[in-house]
Amino acid sequence: MLRKPQYIIAALVALVGLTFLSLPESLTGRVKLAVTGLFLPLFGLTESAQSAVRRAGNAVVPREDLVRELEQLRAEKQKLEFTLAQAQAAARENDQLRKQAGYPARAPWKLKPARVIARDPANWWRTIFVDVGSRDGVRADMPVVTPDGLVGRIASVGSTRAQVFLLGDQNCRVAALVKETAENGVIMPYAADPAIVTLTYLSRGSPVKGGQTIVTSGLELKPGNEVLTSGLGGVFPKDIRIGEVVDVRSVGFGLYQEARVKLAVNLNTLDQVWVVAQ
C-alpha cells in the first residue's frame, strides 16, 4: 500500500496538474510561451545546423550549375518585371475605379517572413510555432500564408515566438467560397486525412422536380473547382487560395452540401511562412 510520503507526493502532483488545468486561457497561454523559452537553445541549434548544411551544400555545387541557374533567374526576373508593371497598372486602374465608385481603397498586405521552429507533439492537434512574435508586430488571429496558399492563423503570441493553428485544426475555421460558383461555406477539419479539409454549409442544389436543380449561383460544384477565402468574418483577407474540390456530397438529410477540399499547401513540409499584417 501507499505510505504517507507517497500520498503527499501524489496529492502535490495532482494539485499542480489541477491548478494548471483551472487557470484562465490567457494565463495558460502566457505560461506556455514562457515554458517554450526553455527550448530557445534548441531553436538556435537547429538554425545553426540548417545554415551549416546549406553552406556545406553551397560549397559543393559546381560553378556551371550556378551560372546556368543565374541565367534562368535573370530571365525569370525580367519576365516578372513585365508582369509586375502590368499588375501595378491594373492596381492603379482598380484604385481609380474604386475611387469613382465610392468604394474604400484596398490596403496592401504587409508580409512578415517567419520560420517554422516547432510542431505540435500531440498527433490530434495541428499547430506549429514560428519565430516571430509581438516584437515583430505579430498579433493573434493574423493569417499565415505561403506562396501556394493559406496555412492558418496566429493563435497566441509571445515576444519572439507565436503559435499558429493550421488549416484542418479544430480551432481554425475559415469562411471560404468556391471561385467558379461563388458558393459560400465554412472550412472545417477532415479527420481521416490531414491533406484534406471539409467545405461545409454549401447550398444544397438538390432536385425539387424531375430534372430541375436549384443551385443559387446557377452552376454546380465539380471536382477541381478552386476554393478561396471569402473575406467574411474579418479574420482572413479575400481571395487567398485554400485548395481545390475533390468531391461533393449531400449531408444533413439533404439540407446542404459538403465538399472535400485538397489543400493547396503541403502542411507537413512547411519551413518558411509569411504572416499577413493587414
Next chain:
Amino acid sequence: MNRLETISILLAAWVAVAFEISFNGVRNLVGAQINLLPALMVYVALSSSLPSVALLAVVGGLAEDSFSANPLGVTTMALAMTGFILHHQRDLVLRDQLYAQVLTGFLASSLVPACVILALMNTHNPVPLTWRLLGQWLVMAVGGAVATPLAFRLFALINRLFTYQPLPESHYRETRQIKRNRI
C-alpha cells in the same frame, strides 16, 4: 534522489520533448509522432524514487503541453498516473528483462495518450475518435515500446560513466596469507 539523477531526468525530458517538436521523420513516414516521455517514465518509475516520478511528470508534461494545443497540465496528470501505477507495482516487474521493458513501454505509451484523449473528451474541444486516431495511438504505443529499452540502456550508460563504481572485491585475505619461513 541524488543530484545527478535529477539532472539526467530533467535533461532527458528536455531532449525527449525537443525530439518530438523538431524531428518530423517519423511523423512524415508513418503519419504520427511518437511520444518518448512515457518510455522515460517507465525507466524512472521502475528504477527511481517517487519524487523523480513526480518531477518528470510535472516538467515533461508542462513542456509537452506548452508546444501543444492541449490544456496545460493534462499530460502532467496522465504521466503522473502512469508513473505512480508503475512505481507502485515495480516489485512485480522484471525490469532487467528486455521483454518486460518492451511490454511496460507499450502499456505506458498507450495509457498516457488514452488518458489525455479521455480528458480532452470533457473539454469544449473534444478530439474526434476516428480510425486515423486509432492508428496514431498504435504507432505511439509501438514507438514507446521500442524506445523503453533504449532509455534503460542510456541511463545504464550514464550511471556507469558518472557514478562511483565500487572496485571488485579482492580475493586477497590476510588471514589466508601463506607465510613462508625458513625451515
